[in-house]
Amino acid sequence: MRFIHTADIHLDSPLKGLEVHEDAPVEEIRGATRRAFDRLIELALEEEVDLVLIAGDLYDGDWKDYNTGLFFAGRMGRLAQAGIRVFIVSGNHDAASQITRAMPLPDNVTLFSPARPQSVQLDDLGVIIHGQSYSSRAVTENLAALYPPRDANYFNIGLLHTSLNGREGHENYAPCSIDELISKGYDYWALGHVHKREVVADDPWIIFPGNIQGRHIKESGVKGATLVTVKDGRIVGIQERELDVLRWTVCRVDLSECATREAVHEQVRSAMDNAQNLAGGKTLALRLQLGGRCPLHAELHARSIHWTEEFRAIAASMGDVWLEKVKFGTSRWAGLEDILGEDSPLAGLLRAIERPEFGDEMRMTLLPDLAGLKSKLPVELLDRDSLLENSPEALTELREEVKDLLIAKLLQHRGEG
Numbered sequence: 007m008r009f010i011h012t013a014d015i016h017l018d019s020p021l022k023g024l025e026v027h028e029d030a031p032v033e034e035i036r037g038a039t040r041r042a043f044d045r046l047i048e049l050a051l052e053e054e055v056d057l058v059l060i061a062g063d064l065y066d067g068d069w070k071d072y073n074t075g076l077f078f079a080g081r082m083g084r085l086a087q088a089g090i091r092v093f094i095v096s097g098n099h100d101a102a103s104q105i106t107r108a109m110p111l112p113d114n115v116t117l118f119s120p121a122r123p124q125s126v127q128l129d130d131l132g133v134i135i136h137g138q139s140y141s142s143r144a145v146t147e148n149l150a151a152l153y154p155p156r157d158a159n160y161f162n163i164g165l166l167h168t169s170l171n172g173r174e175g176h177e178n179y180a181p182c183s184i185d186e187l188i189s190k191g192y193d194y195w196a197l198g199h200v201h202k203r204e205v206v207a208d209d210p211w212i213i214f215p216g217n218i219q220g221r222h223i224k225e226s227g228v229k230g231a232t233l234v235t236v237k238d239g240r241i242v243g244i245q246e247r248e249l250d251v252l253r254w255t256v257c258r259v260d261l262s263e264c265a266t267r268e269a270v271h272e273q274v275r276s277a278m279d280n281a282q283n284l285a286g287g288k289t290l291a292l293r294l295q296l297g298g299r300c301p302l303h304a305e306l307h308a309r310s311i312h313w314t315e316e317f318r319a320i321a322a323s324m325g326d327v328w329l330e331k332v333k334f335g336t337s338r339w340a341g342l343e344d345i346l347g348e349d350s351p352l353a354g355l356l357r358a359i360e361r362p363e364f365g366d367e368m369r370m371t372l373l374p375d376l377a378g379l380k381s382k383l384p385v386e387l388l389d390r391d392s393l394l395e396n397s398p399e400a401l402t403e404l405r406e407e408v409k410d411l412l413i414a415k416l417l418q419h420r421g422e423g
Contacts, residue, residue: 007131010050012231013061013198014217018074022222023330038252042219045249047081051088061198062097062167086114096139097167098179123153137165150182156191161239164195173200201225218249223293223330226254253285255292261336262298275320289326300336310334
């Protein structure tokens with residue numbers, strides 16, 4: 007027997023981070039989750055699997071119309087013709103959709119009940135699948151606690167949308183412990199909710215496959231599904247299969263040895279070229295993270311918008327590489343401490359810029375003014391996370407960027423590098 011374990015498909019979810027750029031591949035961005043899902047269907051057909059398990063968040067909240075559901079139904083029809091059965095537990099995003107609940111499912115698709123754990127026996131395969139869907143968007147109770155113990159007559163699979171004991175960046179839904187899952191005695195736990203692939207345990211196998219298509223820069227790297235092979239009631243193969251069609255990546259570039267504009271361009275181009283090769287021909291959405299003690303640090307920060315456009319031109323010349331953002335994280339080549347020790351007006355001004363630390367209360371008083379500020383900023387600056395996010399942490403990051411920019415401007419005027 008062979009089955010595919012997938013989760014967090016978020017069908018028709020928009021990709022975020024490229025849409026502000028006029029030359030961005032809009033249609034490719036909009037259709038990325040569908041094309042990744044098509045690759046999932048092709049994988050199931052090519053590998054002639056018996057089952058496809060979807061561990062929640064097939065959809066991305068409420069639909070604008072039925073087109074998303076019709077697309078899914080059509081793909082399930084292809085699997086039905088090949089005799090492939092599909093088993094789904096709904097997750098928090100599925101539970102938010104009103105249309106989903108009314109959409110009839112193809113005969114080869116089983117959606118587990120949200121009322122209580124349900125077990126489906128497949129006697130022809132010797133498999134029993136245990137699962138429970140979400141009844142609402144925010145499920146904070148431990149669903150796994152009521153899952154039945156292992157049925158010794160079958161190969162047991164647990165299908166669950168959960169955060170386990172908590173995962174960074176994800177709501178703590180359907181929490182449970184790893185020991186609790188192990189105690190059920192199942193042969194395989196097919197989990198969903200966490201968008202980064204994670205092999206939690208291998209005895210038994212407990213796996214988050216991650217999502218099949220990254221949707222923004224925080225979902226970078228390879229995305230796909232897990233292919234499982236079972237023989238004589240034992241797992242004999244676990245494979246990660248790539249499915250994403252647009253790859254998000256953070257490209258870190260060390261500019262320590264770059265003393266000229268040409269050297270910076272060459273270093274950035276080399277890093278982009280390497281990232282493109284690693285993406286294996288996929289469209290690349292790339293964030294540059296510049297670092298190192300750079301001789302051009304002051305100029306980079308003082309003219310960050312111009313540098314960003316130059317880097318964007320390099321990306322455009324490579325084809326299918328799109329620059330999502332540039333993070334200027336270089337440090338000063340010359341020590342600022344020496345300048346701060348001087349008895350001069352410039353040193354005094356630099357000390358005043360370097361010193362301020364604002365408490366949370368003061369930062370929070372600035373939040374109401376942020377919306378008005380955003381409306382007056384040029385579009386080039388609106389891709390900064392710290393400007394788009396109204397939080398004390400984002401304001402702290404913005405404050406540090408402003409401090410570094412001011413210092414860079416002053417050093418540039420003084421003639422320091």
